[in-house]
Amino acid sequence: MPVNEAVNVSVTPPASDVMIQVENLSKNFGRVQALKNISFEVLRGEILGFLGPNGAGKTTTMRILTGYFPPTTGKVWIDEGDFHRDAKRIKHKIGYLPEHVPLYRDMQVEELLRFVADLRSVPRKNIKAEIEEKLKICGLTEVRSRIIGNLSKGFRQRVGLAQALIGDPKVLVLDEPTSGLDPRQIIEIRKLIRELARNRTVILSTHILSEVSMICDRVIILNGGKVVASGTTQELEDELSRHHEIFVSIGDHHRKMEAFELLKALPGVEYVKEGSEHEGQVDFTLSTFKDADLRPIISRLFVEHDIPLLEIRSGRLSLEEIYIKIVSQEPT
Amino acid sequence: MKNAWVLARKDSAAYFNSWTGIVMLTLFALVAGIFFLFPLVTYTKMSLQASPEAYAGLKGFSPSRFVFGSFFLNFGNVMICVVPFLSMRALAEERSLQTLELLFTYPLSDFDIVWGKFLGMIRFFFFLTLPTLSYLFLFHWIGAEMDWGVIAAGYLGFFLLGTSYLALGLFISSISANQMISAMITFTLLLGFWVLEWVSSVTDGAWAHFFSALSPFGHYRDFTLGILDRSDISYFVFFNLYFLFLTLRSIEVRNWKG
Ligand SMILES: Nc1ncnc2c1ncn2[C@@H]1O[C@H](COP(=O)(O)OP(=O)(O)O)[C@@H](O)[C@H]1O
């Protein structure tokens, strides 16, 4: 496998509570650098969410983790085994649901599951029970002998999940498992994923933030092929809400420039955004660092300069706003 | 290796479940029947006209070679049309359905995938050919003398020719995103090989020798005459291995192209 010696990767397996360890992973497609030296680990039993806009590198990372292709440089450990040294054995430990749920359209549901069970070396005598169990878990019992191509998108998604579950892999990798589903199906699939995660390690990707806080224990935010943030949703919120916002509203639009300059000159202010202007009223939004509450200073300042202050309040950035902020920054 | 067989079974079952497969089975049996009956009828006419003593004197005349030889010789050409429809599904379909992505993440090596795809086509090809065994009974029934050597050589040649074409088709299927394109390119290439045989008959000297050595048909003809030649067998074995190797290489391209 093309592992660049210059990249620093370990030769001994990670600690036993780590299910997946990814070290200094890079992936190039010709001149395109899809992944730039990313590292992370996933603990046993965890649900990890990959969050990021289109083109962030989520699918590429998942394709490496599932053995579709090797990384250009870097290393993947799964269940204490070196992936690309022992790919065939390790592939038994991973179930994968690709992004657009590719399935053999002219096969029956049960026929497909049998095919996968054979490939995953489920012992002959267990195959029947195995298929029965997965059909039940995924709510497919009533469509078991239907042709996959004739099923609805929601059912096809379930078939995709069922095939990933055959052989009880320890790790499930789900690429945008709820995309393209209607709201009711999304709720059902999320519930199913949470159930499946009870005794498995799950990695799922999404570009919907709320999904991550709903399903995942931990989040990795990818952008431009790099990890830009990671942690539990709570940690992310805490860490990133050092970006505090203050809304200021003044009643005299002739004093707009003056107020703007005053606000900008305050210590601890990151930037000032000028919002709407209506009926002589002007709104500003300030971004400040968390530990300095500037509200008293601002009101005193405006009184001193005789600028009519109509409203002043502080707002915490929602996770959504933080996310948008992170991914709209050019990754350096 | 076991997994290659699992894949092969899935693929050949898919042919039986598809209209293309059913149409192929029907047409193949029909066309094969016609190609067999022609020489058979000619032979029975000959044997009715001439007394047995008359052509017993024709040294080296073998009814098996006459009937089965011409059957295999002509029917080899039919494979040019059959193979593209068989091989187009192999990898091009999986690519357009994107199931190839999943296949690569199942516990299969690249070699398992290529070998499984190849075996899957051969398995269906075997079922296509199966009805022709009934010709043996027909031939025996009209009281003709069976020359097992000639018949076995004919089948061996037909098998080698078929698998060679399938290996070429598999490679083309591995580089095309679309089944129709895969079929068209395969057909064109097979036709090209057939034309080589013509070219060799209108050129002479070293060139004629060169083209005829390159053409699968020149090598195939020996088998239909009941001749087992080491260079003919080597040619087909090499042909198979060469295109299987190219297929393996072409599916490895995803490792750096995605
Ligand atoms: N086969 C490929 N060839 C060239 N570039 C690719 C290929 N696959 C992905 N990329 C590029 O790599 C980046 C990451 O893509 P991807 O992993 O699919 O992102 P995501 O799944 O987060 O949307 C994108 O810029 C994409 O254009």
Ligand SMILES: [Mg+2]
């Ligand atoms: Mg993607």
